[in-house]
Structure formats: C-alpha cells, structure tokens
Amino acid sequence: MAFEAQSLSVIASGKTLLQNISFRIPGGSFVAIIGPNGAGKTTLMKSMVGLETFTGSFSVNGKSSLGLLKDKKSISFSYTPQNFSIPIGMSLVEYVMLGRTSRSNWFFGETQRDYDAVNNALKKLKLLPKSKELVTNLSGGEMQRATLARALAQEANFLLLDEPTASLDFARTIDFLELIDLLRRQLNLTVFLSTHDINSIIRFADYALVLKKGKNLHSGQLKGILNKDFLSDLYETQLDSLQDKNGNPIFHAKSHNKYIDSIP
Amino acid sequence: MDKVFTVPKRTLLLYTFLVILSGILSICLGAAKIPPIESLKYLSDLMLGRGQDPNISEINRIIVLEWRLPRFCLGFLVGASLAVAGAGFQGIFRNPLADPFLLGSAAGAGLGATLVIVTGINLSLGFIDTVQLGAFLGALGAVLCAATISSSAGKTPASLLLAGVATAAFLTACQTYIMQRNFLSIQEIFGWLIGRLLTSGWTEVLTLAPYFVACFILIYALSKELDLLRLSDEEARSLGGNPNRTYIVVIICATLMTAVAVSLSGLIAFVGLVIPHIIRLTVSSSYRVIIPLSALAGGSFLTLADTFSRMAIAPAELPIGVITAFLGAPFFAFLLRLSKGTI
Structure with missing residues (x-):
C-alpha cells in the first residue's frame, strides 16, 4: 500500500517538532527514517499512526487518512515503539x-x-x-x-518500527533486518524503520526519509543520497567512508568531541 | 495450540466448588448448635420452594435462612467486590501494590464513619444505616477529591495514584484527630475500622448486589483492554485499545463497588490486594481470567474467613479483617516463594 504525507507539521507545548514534511512512498517499500537524535523520527512515526496531534494530511493508496489508527477497519498496521x-x-x-x-x-x-x-x-x-x-x-x-x-x-500491511535494532548486537541486527526484508518481499509489506545504524540499513532499505531538527532534508530513493558529505552535514561531524566488497559504503565518525576542550 | 486468555474448565469447576463449599460451611456452622443436615434441609426446602415442615424448629429455620444465608451472600459479595476492584486497579495502574483502597476510599470511608459515630447524627433513609451512609459518602468523596487534584496535575495514572496517597494521608490524619478527641467512641470506631459482617436480614445484600453485578460486568467487559494495558499506552492504542476509556470506567466501577462494600462491612484489608495475585500466580496473568476468578475466590475466601471468625471464640466473634490477614498472609507468602518471577 502506498503512503503519502502532505505538509505534515507537529507542534507540542509551543515547540515545533515536525515542520512541513511531505513524501510519497510506493507500496512494498523498505523506508529508512534517519536523522540525528531529536530530529523528529519518533514523532513522525507516531503521527503516521495517529498517536500525535498534527496538521497536514496523509493518504493511503490515494485515500485520505487521519492516521493509520483512524482507518484501522480498512488498513492493518503494526507499530512497535523503541521502548x-x-x-x-x-x-x-x-x-x-x-x-x-x-x-x-x-x-x-x-x-x-x-x-x-x-x-x-x-x-x-x-x-x-x-x-x-x-x-x-x-x-x-x-x-x-x-x-x-x-x-x-x-x-x-504496514510495519512501523522505531529503532528496533538499537539494543541488538552486530549479527542480530543484520539477521533482523534480513528477516524484515524477506517478510516485506513475501507479504508485500510497506516497512518504515527508524535507525541510527546507517551502515546496516543501507544494505536493505530502498527509500530514505532524512530528518533534521524537524525538517525533511530528503525523501526518496536511498541509493546515492547517503554519501560522506551528506551524512557529515546531517550529523554535524566529520565522517570517513570505506567500501565493502559489494560496493556498499561503511561510514565511521572521526573524533570531534566538542565538550572535551571545555573540560578543565 | 492451547487456549489462551480463557479460564480452564477444571479451574472454573474448582473455584465454583470452593464457593459452594464456603457456602455450605457458612450456613452449617455457627454459635447456635444446629445440625448441619438440618441447616441444609432448610436451604434445600427454600431452593425447591417446598412448604415449611411443621416438625422443625422455626427459630433454627430463621437462624439459617434469615441470618446465616444473607450473611454468606453479603460476605461473598463484599469479598468479590473487593477482589475485582483490586484486580481492576492493579490493571489500570500497572502496579502490583494497588488495592481497592488505593485512591483514598478506605481513609474516606473511615472518616465518614467516624464522623457519624462521634456526632451521633441520624440521617437514616430507612433501609440504610447512617454509619454506612457516612462511610459510602466518605469513600466516594475521597476518590473524587483525589481525581480533582490529579486532573490539575496532568491526569496521568501516576498523578492520580499520588493524589490518592496524599488524600488518604490527610483524611487519616483528620480521622485520628477526631478519634483522639472522642476517646469514648474509640472502641466503636475501631470495631468498624477492622471490618465486620453484620446483617439485618437481606437489606445489605440487596443494597450491594446491583452495584456488584453492574460494575463486575463493566470491568469484565474491559478485561481485554486491561490485558492490552500490560503493554505501554502507545502499543495498547496501536492494537485497538482505548486506555483513557478503560481508566475512567474501571476507576468509576471499582470505586463504586468498593465504597458500597466498605460502607457495609468496614475496612477489610488484604482481600483486594492479594486475591488477584493468587489467581495470577496459580492460574494466569491475563485479566480475562483474573477478573472472574477473583470474584469467585474473593467471595469464598471472605466467607470462609467469616465462618472462622464466628467459630473461633463463639459465641463472640473475631474481627474478620484479622482473620483475612492472619490466614491469607502466610498462604500468600508461600505462593510468592514459588512465583519465580511471574508476578
């Protein structure tokens, strides 16, 4: 099932958590939601489910929706919060x-x-x-x-997983992402998965929603967009990258601890 | 695949048998020496609609049918109400320490009853005693007070719980002060506080029964939602639950049945806290099992405790609250040792 968001904004306690987010995801996609801490990844997922009050609109398969919860009779979805x-x-x-x-x-x-x-x-x-x-x-x-x-x-039909691999080790992370990818293909699921593990998700996801401070920096194909410069800018750090034997990039951050200088 | 979220048939039979056994013991045993067979005959005559046998003692018949039988029914309803209310509170607050008195209803009922006893006012409506009315209004007032404080503090379950603790502490302090200033009434107040089942025929039973039935049905209807609340609110909502509706309905129902029960029986501790845990430990941790079995187990446990309290130092009676804790606590401690992290 295709999913579309138009001009989605979330304001809570006077603070803008999401600002004018729009994207269109074809059915059966594996969507990585990425961005630094506090970018709005969880808020975006909760809004899609209907757990946050938002302005803007969603549509599922071209049909207008007030969040997946409101359409639970016609759309089946599963949301797993991080904790x-x-x-x-x-x-x-x-x-x-x-x-x-x-x-x-x-x-x-x-x-x-x-x-x-x-x-x-x-x-x-x-x-x-x-x-x-x-x-x-x-x-x-x-x-x-x-x-x-x-x-x-x-x-x-929709899986929304908020940082599901945060507590898993190397091997379990890849096993889990592989499993999701397999289920997605077998059952034609549309998967939204937020993560900080760029090196792993880059091997499985085909779409990316990139958020920073509540704004949408990119929504579309993942391939090509997640490069060293883009990610360095996104996470406000210096990144280096290597390539594995399949040509997938592997990113790692250089030390940049801005707090160390200030410690006497 | 084994059935889930359902009461196993054998367990249901066992608990039903327990209720019948507690009923028979309650009706057959007492200070008056009536042969158990004779007591059962009165009961069977009543149930089968047979006319009165001229050869049997009218006094004995009245003791069994107009005194012991309503007392059994009241004991069962009070025990069932407290246990179901306790289970409901444990569910919505996700707190194993929750009991029916959590939101201040015990302290409110205590203050209400104390005020009526020391002032000696008589507001009797004919079918209900003034002390009972005072306790009922006190219990409801305390929970309303806690809810009002909580509503201006974010309406979260934690704020309601803490508001209940604060309300209870304040009302208990007021009650202690009044007791201290009226020491001549202390024995009467204390007698009420530790709980007792005294009936004057069927009035009390008929007062509590409709509240129990209505509130039990509503809480049981929400037991599926209580199982969802074992997850986080967000997960519960995403799985089709409505946590807010569940909080409100369960709080109202549990408070009502507790207020009516304590107004009739005084403060009987332990039943509401421990009976749901006993079901959780021995049968299932699903509320679809805990709620109905708590009603049966709570009812029969309180009735058995009442029978014991009547028999131990007959013709005098021990306070039932002492018996419930004295017998129940060691049994619960024993079960707790076997729990292995399931509670």
Whole structure:
C-alpha cells in the first residue's frame, strides 16, 4: 500500500517538532527514517499512526487518512515503539495473540482463525518451540522477532518500527533486518524503520526519509543520497567512508568531541 | 495450540466448588448448635420452594435462612467486590501494590464513619444505616477529591495514584484527630475500622448486589483492554485499545463497588490486594481470567474467613479483617516463594 504525507507539521507545548514534511512512498517499500537524535523520527512515526496531534494530511493508496489508527477497519498496521513493554507473566503465545485483539470476537473471544494466524506467525519466525515461554525469559533478538510475530498475526500491511535494532548486537541486527526484508518481499509489506545504524540499513532499505531538527532534508530513493558529505552535514561531524566488497559504503565518525576542550 | 486468555474448565469447576463449599460451611456452622443436615434441609426446602415442615424448629429455620444465608451472600459479595476492584486497579495502574483502597476510599470511608459515630447524627433513609451512609459518602468523596487534584496535575495514572496517597494521608490524619478527641467512641470506631459482617436480614445484600453485578460486568467487559494495558499506552492504542476509556470506567466501577462494600462491612484489608495475585500466580496473568476468578475466590475466601471468625471464640466473634490477614498472609507468602518471577 502506498503512503503519502502532505505538509505534515507537529507542534507540542509551543515547540515545533515536525515542520512541513511531505513524501510519497510506493507500496512494498523498505523506508529508512534517519536523522540525528531529536530530529523528529519518533514523532513522525507516531503521527503516521495517529498517536500525535498534527496538521497536514496523509493518504493511503490515494485515500485520505487521519492516521493509520483512524482507518484501522480498512488498513492493518503494526507499530512497535523503541521502548516496547515486555509484560511480566505473559507467555509468548499470549503476547502474539494480543495482535488479534481488535479482530477477535468481543463476546466469544478468539476463534480458530485467530489461533491459526498466531500459529502461522510463530512458525514463520521460528518461535513455535518457545510459544509457552514467558516473554521475560526471551533474549533481545527473540523478543524483537516476537514483536514481528505479533505484527504478522495482525496481518499488517504496514510495519512501523522505531529503532528496533538499537539494543541488538552486530549479527542480530543484520539477521533482523534480513528477516524484515524477506517478510516485506513475501507479504508485500510497506516497512518504515527508524535507525541510527546507517551502515546496516543501507544494505536493505530502498527509500530514505532524512530528518533534521524537524525538517525533511530528503525523501526518496536511498541509493546515492547517503554519501560522506551528506551524512557529515546531517550529523554535524566529520565522517570517513570505506567500501565493502559489494560496493556498499561503511561510514565511521572521526573524533570531534566538542565538550572535551571545555573540560578543565 | 492451547487456549489462551480463557479460564480452564477444571479451574472454573474448582473455584465454583470452593464457593459452594464456603457456602455450605457458612450456613452449617455457627454459635447456635444446629445440625448441619438440618441447616441444609432448610436451604434445600427454600431452593425447591417446598412448604415449611411443621416438625422443625422455626427459630433454627430463621437462624439459617434469615441470618446465616444473607450473611454468606453479603460476605461473598463484599469479598468479590473487593477482589475485582483490586484486580481492576492493579490493571489500570500497572502496579502490583494497588488495592481497592488505593485512591483514598478506605481513609474516606473511615472518616465518614467516624464522623457519624462521634456526632451521633441520624440521617437514616430507612433501609440504610447512617454509619454506612457516612462511610459510602466518605469513600466516594475521597476518590473524587483525589481525581480533582490529579486532573490539575496532568491526569496521568501516576498523578492520580499520588493524589490518592496524599488524600488518604490527610483524611487519616483528620480521622485520628477526631478519634483522639472522642476517646469514648474509640472502641466503636475501631470495631468498624477492622471490618465486620453484620446483617439485618437481606437489606445489605440487596443494597450491594446491583452495584456488584453492574460494575463486575463493566470491568469484565474491559478485561481485554486491561490485558492490552500490560503493554505501554502507545502499543495498547496501536492494537485497538482505548486506555483513557478503560481508566475512567474501571476507576468509576471499582470505586463504586468498593465504597458500597466498605460502607457495609468496614475496612477489610488484604482481600483486594492479594486475591488477584493468587489467581495470577496459580492460574494466569491475563485479566480475562483474573477478573472472574477473583470474584469467585474473593467471595469464598471472605466467607470462609467469616465462618472462622464466628467459630473461633463463639459465641463472640473475631474481627474478620484479622482473620483475612492472619490466614491469607502466610498462604500468600508461600505462593510468592514459588512465583519465580511471574508476578
């Protein structure tokens, strides 16, 4: 499903968090939302969901939308905040079943269809053997897959993931991004993923929304735009870059700690 | 795949059996020496609509049907109300320490009852005692006060919780001062504060029953939402939940059922805090299981405690609040040791 934002602005407590953001994303894209801390990445995702009050407009497949939540009857989406909860005493299967809350029957509870959806999601993410375990006992990587399983159980068209790889190690980060990319292609999902890990996301995402201080610096194809000069400007630092054997750039920041000089 | 979010049939049978057992014990045991078989016969006659047997004692029949039976029903409704209200508060505040008295209703009820006892005013409406009315208004007033303070402090669950703590501290201080100035009434006030189940027929039962039924249905209808609230507000909303509506409805229902229950029984601690945890530890941590089973377990636990309180030093009675904590606390401590991080 294609997603479009026009002149999106968010002002909270007199502070402009997002200013006049417009973009158009074709359905089935993998969109990286990048920008320095405080750029407005989380605010953008929350606005898309409908968790923030905003001005401007959205449209999904050409149809006007007030945020994905308002259209939850026709559009299915999954939003995972950066600091998602890991509820005490809840088994993995219950956690994934929560994704069916708005679909299951209010009076009779979960039907066989709900159980099938959860079962398939757990199987797809290779979590079925852990289905009875408490989510508090899962590793960081398993928990991230559990959030994806919940999204699949929701039969989501859109995945919105706020810095999902922030707490994952090198290997788990690549595994997770690969998994999302695979699911996106298999299920034709449109994925919005915010991250600071430019070196990893550059290998998977095809679109980029680049934010800085609430403004949109770029929205469109990712290829070519994420170069050394652009990123140095974006993060206000000096970057160097190398290339891996596939030709993907690898960026690293030079030391520039502006606070060190001022420490006596 | 095993069913989730549902009460296992065996567990439901077990808890139903517990209610029946507590009912039978409550009706068969007491200071008056009535053979249990005879007590059960009165009950079965009543339930089957049989006419009165001329060979049996009218006094015994009245003791069983007009005294013990309504007392069982009141005990069950009070216990169920406190346990369901406690579970509801634990759900919306995401706080395992939450109990029905969290927002100041206990302190408000205590002050209301104290004021009525020391002033001796009589506002009886005929069907309800003035002390009960004072306690009910005190409990509602305290929660309203906490809600008003919280509404100007951001309306967050944390601000409401802290406003409840502040309100409770203030009202308790007022009550202590009044008690200290009226020491002749201390025994009567203290007797009310530690809780007791005294009935005058069916009036109290019929007063509490409609509140319990209505509030229980509403809280149970929101138990799916309470499960979503085990996640963050943002996740709950993105999964189709409506946290604000859930806060408001659960607070109103839990407060109403608590206020009516404490106005009739005094302050019975422990049931509302611990019964939901016992269900959480032994059956499931889903509110779709905790809410209905808390009603059954809370009701039967309080009834059993009441029967014990009537029997221990018969014909005198021990305060029921002492029994609930005395029996319940060690049992809960034992379960807690087995919890292994599930609570």
